[in-house]
Amino acid sequence: MSKRIIITGASSGIGAALAHELAKQGHHLALCARRSEDLQSLCSALSEKHPNGVFIWESLDVVQLDQVSNTVHALTKRLGGLDIIVANAGVIGVRRTGSGELDKDKAIFDVNLMGAIATVDAAVAIFKDQGYGQVVGISSFSAFIGIPGSAAYSASKAAFSNYLQAVRTELCTRNIQVTCIHPGFIQTDLSPNMEKYPFVIKADLAAKKMVNAIHKKKKDVSVPAWPWAILKHVLPLLPDSTLKKVF
Numbered sequence: 481m482s483k484r485i486i487i488t489g490a491s492s493g494i495g496a497a498l499a500h501e502l503a504k505q506g507h508h509l510a511l512c513a514r515r516s517e518d519l520q521s522l523c524s525a526l527s528e529k530h531p532n533g534v535f536i537w538e539s540l541d542v543v544q545l546d547q548v549s550n551t552v553h554a555l556t557k558r559l560g561g562l563d564i565i566v567a568n569a570g571v572i573g574v575r576r577t578g579s580g581e582l583d584k585d586k587a588i589f590d591v592n593l594m595g596a597i598a599t600v601d602a603a604v605a606i607f608k609d610q611g612y613g614q615v616v617g618i619s620s621f622s623a624f625i626g627i628p629g630s631a632a633y634s635a636s637k638a639a640f641s642n643y644l645q646a647v648r649t650e651l652c653t654r655n656i657q658v659t660c661i662h663p664g665f666i667q668t669d670l671s672p673n674m675e676k677y678p679f680v681i682k683a684d685l686a687a688k689k690m691v692n693a694i695h696k697k698k699k700d701v702s703v704p705a706w707p708w709a710i711l712k713h714v715l716p717l718l719p720d721s722t723l724k725k726v727f
C-alpha cells in the first residue's frame with residue numbers, strides 16, 4: 481500500500497536517495513530543503529520515472545522553527561494525510577575546540593537538533609490526532625562515539641538519538657513508531673572526499689537498507705550494519721590515542 485511521506489533535507493545525498501527508493505516502491509512524497517531548484521528537478525525526474533506517483537516539494541529551512549510546523553501541516557494537507565516523516569536535514573562542521581567559533585557549533589545544533597526536533601514535533605502532533613504514524617530520524621554513528629574535530633556535530637547527533645529514544649518511550653502505548661537510523665560513512669556531499677572514508681557505501685545502497693528498516697519499523701538501526709553495529713560497541717572501548725588515529 482502506498483504511504484504518504486515527508487522527507488526533510490531531500491535536495492541531495494541520503495534524502496534524495498531515499499526519495500528515489502521510496503518512489504520506486506510507489507509511495508507519495510513531499511520533499512523539503514532550502515535549495516528549491518534541486519527539489520524541483522528531483523520531483524520532475526521522479527514524476528517522469530514514476531508517472532503514477534505524487535511528488536511535491538516545498539522550500540524549508542528547518543532553522544526557522546516557526547515555519548517547520550506550518551510546512552509539515554501544509555504538505556500533509558497536500559498529500560492527503562501523513563504516514564511517515566523522515567527528519568533527515570543535517571549539516572556537519574569541522575573545528576578544533578578552543579578556536580572560539582561558537583557560532584559554528586550553534587549553527588550545527590540549530591539544524592541537526594532543534595530543526596530535527598521541530599520536524600518530529602510537528603509530525604507527532606498530526607500522528608497523535610489521527611492515531612497512527614511513524615517518525616524516522618537520521619542520526620549518525622557519531623552519536624555513539626564523538627568524532628575529533630566534529631565534536632558539536634557528534635554531540636548534536638547523540639542528543640537527537642537520545643531525544644528519539646525518549647519520544648519512542650513516550651509514544652509506546654499509541655500506534656506511533658519511532659525509528660532511529662545511525663548511518664556510518666555514506667558517499668554524499670556532507671563532507672569533502674567522502675569516497676575515501678573507511679567502509680563508505682553509496683547513497684543509493686544506504687537508502688535501500690534504510691527503507692527496509694523503516695518498513696520493518698525497526699527502533700534503532702546502523703546502516704550499513706557491517707561494521708557499524710559492532711564498531712558502535714568497540715570504538716568507545718579504545719584508548720583516546722588510538723581513536724585519534726582512527727579518525
Ligand SMILES: NC(=O)c1ccc[n+]([C@@H]2O[C@H](COP(=O)([O-])OP(=O)(O)OC[C@H]3O[C@@H](n4cnc5c(N)ncnc54)[C@H](OP(=O)(O)O)[C@@H]3O)[C@@H](O)[C@H]2O)c1
Nearest residue numbers: 489491492493494513514515541542569570665666668670
Ligand atoms: N553521509 C554520511 O556519511 C552521514 C553519516 C551519518 C549521518 N549522516 C546524516 O545524514 C543526513 C543527510 O546528510 P547527507 O550525507 O545526505 O548530506 P547532504 O547531501 O549534504 O544532505 C544534507 C541535506 O540537508 C539539507 N539541509 C541542510 N541544512 C538545512 C536546513 N537548514 N534546512 C533544511 N534542510 C537543510 C540539505 O539541503 P539544502 O542545502 O538544500 O537545504 C541537504 O538536502 C544528515 O542529517 C547527516 O548528518 C550522514
